[in-house]
Amino acid sequence: MSRLLTFFKHVDGWSMYPIVALGMFLAFFAMVTLWALYTRNADMDRYAKLPLDADDQTPTL
Amino acid sequence: MKQELEHFSYDNRIVSYFLKATILWSLIALLVGLTIALQLVWPALNANTSWLTFGRLRALHTNGAIFAFAGNAIFMGVYYSMQRLLKTRMASDLLSKIHFWGWQLIIVLAVITLPLGITSTKEYAELEWPIDILITLVWVVFGVNMIWTILKRRERHLYVAIWFYIATFVTVAVLHIFNNLELPVSWTKSYSVYAGVQDALVQWWYGHNAVAFFLTTPFLGLMYYFLPKAAERPVYSYRLSIVHFWALIFIYIWAGPHHLLYSALPDWAQNLGTVFSIMLIAPSWGGMINGLLTLRGAWDRVRDSAVLKFFVVGVSAYGMATFEGPMLSTKWLNSIAHFTDWIPAHVHVGTLGWNGFMAFGVVYWLLPKLWKNGRYSEKLANWHFWLGTTGLLFWVIPMYVAGFTQSLMWKDMANGMLVNPNFLDTVTKIIPMYLTRALGGTLYITGIVVMIVNVWKTVVKGDLIADEEASAPALEAHKKHSGEHWHRWIERKPVQMVIWSTVVILIGGVIEIVPTLMVDSNVPTISTVKPYTPLELEGRDLYMREACNACHTQMIRPFDNEVLRYDPTHKQYSLPGEYVYEHPHLWGSKRTGPDLWRVGAKGYSNSWHYNHMWQPTSMSPGSIMPRYVWMFTTHDAEGNLLNDGSLDTSLTQTKMETLAKLGVPYTPEEIADAHRARRAQAQAIAADLNSDPRITVNANEEIVALIAYLQRLGTDVHKASEEELNALK
Numbered sequence: 001m002s003r004l005l006t007f008f009k010h011v012d013g014w015s016m017y018p019i020v021a022l023g024m025f026l027a028f029f030a031m032v033t034l035w036a037l038y039t040r041n042a043d044m045d046r047y048a049k050l051p052l053d054a055d056d057q058t059p060t061l
Numbered sequence: 062m063k064q065e066l067e068h069f070s071y072d073n074r075i076v077s078y079f080l081k082a083t084i085l086w087s088l089i090a091l092l093v094g095l096t097i098a099l100q101l102v103w104p105a106l107n108a109n110t111s112w113l114t115f116g117r118l119r120a121l122h123t124n125g126a127i128f129a130f131a132g133n134a135i136f137m138g139v140y141y142s143m144q145r146l147l148k149t150r151m152a153s154d155l156l157s158k159i160h161f162w163g164w165q166l167i168i169v170l171a172v173i174t175l176p177l178g179i180t181s182t183k184e185y186a187e188l189e190w191p192i193d194i195l196i197t198l199v200w201v202v203f204g205v206n207m208i209w210t211i212l213k214r215r216e217r218h219l220y221v222a223i224w225f226y227i228a229t230f231v232t233v234a235v236l237h238i239f240n241n242l243e244l245p246v247s248w249t250k251s252y253s254v255y256a257g258v259q260d261a262l263v264q265w266w267y268g269h270n271a272v273a274f275f276l277t278t279p280f281l282g283l284m285y286y287f288l289p290k291a292a293e294r295p296v297y298s299y300r301l302s303i304v305h306f307w308a309l310i311f312i313y314i315w316a317g318p319h320h321l322l323y324s325a326l327p328d329w330a331q332n333l334g335t336v337f338s339i340m341l342i343a344p345s346w347g348g349m350i351n352g353l354l355t356l357r358g359a360w361d362r363v364r365d366s367a368v369l370k371f372f373v374v375g376v377s378a379y380g381m382a383t384f385e386g387p388m389l390s391t392k393w394l395n396s397i398a399h400f401t402d403w404i405p406a407h408v409h410v411g412t413l414g415w416n417g418f419m420a421f422g423v424v425y426w427l428l429p430k431l432w433k434n435g436r437y438s439e440k441l442a443n444w445h446f447w448l449g450t451t452g453l454l455f456w457v458i459p460m461y462v463a464g465f466t467q468s469l470m471w472k473d474m475a476n477g478m479l480v481n482p483n484f485l486d487t488v489t490k491i492i493p494m495y496l497t498r499a500l501g502g503t504l505y506i507t508g509i510v511v512m513i514v515n516v517w518k519t520v521v522k523g524d525l526i527a528d529e530e531a532s533a534p535a536l537e538a539h540k541k542h543s544g545e546h547w548h549r550w551i552e553r554k555p556v557q558m559v560i561w562s563t564v565v566i567l568i569g570g571v572i573e574i575v576p577t578l579m580v581d582s583n584v585p586t587i588s589t590v591k592p593y594t595p596l597e598l599e600g601r602d603l604y605m606r607e608a609c610n611a612c613h614t615q616m617i618r619p620f621d622n623e624v625l626r627y628d629p630t631h632k633q634y635s636l637p638g639e640y641v642y643e644h645p646h647l648w649g650s651k652r653t654g655p656d657l658w659r660v661g662a663k664g665y666s667n668s669w670h671y672n673h674m675w676q677p678t679s680m681s682p683g684s685i686m687p688r689y690v691w692m693f694t695t696h697d698a699e700g701n702l703l704n705d706g707s708l709d710t711s712l713t714q715t716k717m718e719t720l721a722k723l724g725v726p727y728t729p730e731e732i733a734d735a736h737r738a739r740r741a742q743a744q745a746i747a748a749d750l751n752s753d754p755r756i757t758v759n760a761n762e763e764i765v766a767l768i769a770y771l772q773r774l775g776t777d778v779h780k781a782s783e784e785e786l787n788a789l790k
Contacts, residue, residue, distance in 0.1 A: 021572050022336075025311055028565075032307045036300040048295035050146055050220040051286050 064534035067215070071144045071529040073431050075157040077520075079137035080424060080431070082165060084509075084516055086133055087420070089172075090125030091506050093118055098499040101653065102492055104677075104687040111691045112176035116608030120187040121175040126412055127185060127275060129168045134420035135279040136164070136203070139226055141427060142286040143210060146220045148533040152209035156202050163199035167192060178606035179249045183264050183645055185271050186240050187608075190251045193241040200237065204230045211555040215533040219555060221302040224562075225282030227555070228310045231563045232274040235570070240267035246712055246719050250602075254723055257640025258325050259578050261648055262318065266574060269317035274566075276411065277379075278310065280419050284352050284376065287423050291368045297354035301347055308344035310562060312337050314569035319390035322399065323618040324648065325637040330573060331392075337569075338390030345383035352376040367442035371422030374450060378414025382407060400614055400652040401471075402491065403464025406457045413453045413505060421445065421512065428519045435523025441515040448508030455501025459494035466491055467652075472622045479625055484655040489683045585789050587638035589780040592725045593773060595713050595739040600770025602716070603708075603763055604647070607689065612653035615646075615774070628659040631779050636789055639778050642725045654686060659775025667746055668753045670768045692763040706762045713739060742769055 100106045107114040180187040243251035318334025363369045429437045470487040473480035617627045619634040677686040694706040721727040747760035
């Protein structure tokens, strides 16, 4: 543990890490967008109507 | 094959509890807000009473508005919508009740402790450590009940509102725990484990994300449920809602450092906050557009429906605030707006407009659903809407004007000199705007009173449907079918959803905070910066008790006008190394009064401070600072004790021991010698004060300790050599 702490205290270039995280975000964002775009319309319509369907007894399985 | 229906009931009673609590606390929190707004015009309204004074009540107002008003509104909407979206009753009525009463207990404890000056001073996290633990426990009860309910649901798909609720639960838990890590001194006193720059970063990582995950994500969840219900049509784009959710929770967590631009925070962290704040416009506006377009083809109904009116203005206010926020995160606009009244204006577009109006819309939508045969009045609801909208405008517009006025006056320079060297001139100029703001608050509160009448008529005359009958088929085990999309697995598995939401929000927090906490080079130390003496330490705790940081900053930014105004002799802006022993930091976020970080080096005498704290207008005619008479020992004409202002020194050594554990270099000898050293310093200050024939003071009065602290501020860095300071820049 102490070796790990020593490493963190003296590591250089931390300011580059956010760039890596930005890349991670863009990849993640692209993945979610693709998922949203490629999901079937019928599924999306059914999900969107869930609040309206909630009062009747129609399940969406 | 037709599936057999299971019969069950929804728990409306818990929703009704939270609804009533929402209304009660909205009135109380906003009345406290109005009280302190009026005190900024007439400071004598504190009646020279400690627990009625601005600094203490300001924390009560913010905590009341966020956690009591908005908090209860969130739970009201969550408990109603979640049961219906999952087609099941809440998993445990007992946990629901523990959550409700536990939350109200926390609020009552805040109402008691904050006016007593029991505070950690960290904005929106002022409650002391025993209450922090209680918050954690109650929050866990809420989370367990929510996840347990999700697990026993009768609806396979988790609607997007539920995703927002899950993200709220996990993120608030993480934020609350890490920001409130503190070492207790007593049951009512603790010190943050973080110091200075690091404490500021963690605090604003928390503070910003309290806005994000307490005032935004749960309300977006409510929007995705109640807006389609009120408009009687599905959300405009479910696809957009998915991208909205993941992008929002990922980006929001990074944006905290935009509260610390031009501060002593490392530049890379400031820039990170700016970049992610600007990116935040996209998901925020995606959500706003999704909400408003849900009303496509139904705009005519807005004319007749008070609920839809509240939702439309609420979502529009969200759009305005989430455009303004990223703009304020750019350095050029931040340099104008930060520390001015522009920021409260921005905040109140969000709280009064977005949170308040969404909460009111949900209340009005629920009233006739929960209570049958009541006398719900659409007309009164419309009256509330127009009073609220007018009040909102009267609140924020004068504050935008005040913010610009302050900033222009602070920065105004000619021939290298300040045009307005007396800070007070920039205060007296905007008092008419403060008065108009108070009028806006009065109108907004009048609207709430109208709502209370409406709720009263509905609740007292109506019958609560405590258990609403419902039926749905049981959830069958899922059979994977060909062509099914890979994302379906996460929607079906709420525990994984919780884990992934946590991972997403932790990425930002870890990358931002760990290096600032760990890497030595982020906070270069200054050899002449030393820990406070025992008396100064007690004085600092009094400064915290009175929440002086609610009006005075301790952060001189690297602008010509700031170094000239706040450090005229050395013209030195604040450096990270000056704050290494500040547990917690007291940078503040608003300058109603001037910055105090170098006040000790500005040449004010002890007697000036003494007279100023006794009667601020005696030293600064026109000042709106309240009197702090309870810090003085006073007697009436007959010599009877009126107020005992003696300093409590019973914990001085424990405080030093606690700080020593946190890395402040107090030696055992210094701790053992604390009382002698304190008395010696206090006697020297008292002797100096008593040399003024108009002053009679005892060395053990609180005011002496406060003066010792104020006179120390900013003096250490001036002892540093030119070479050392140049190396740090």
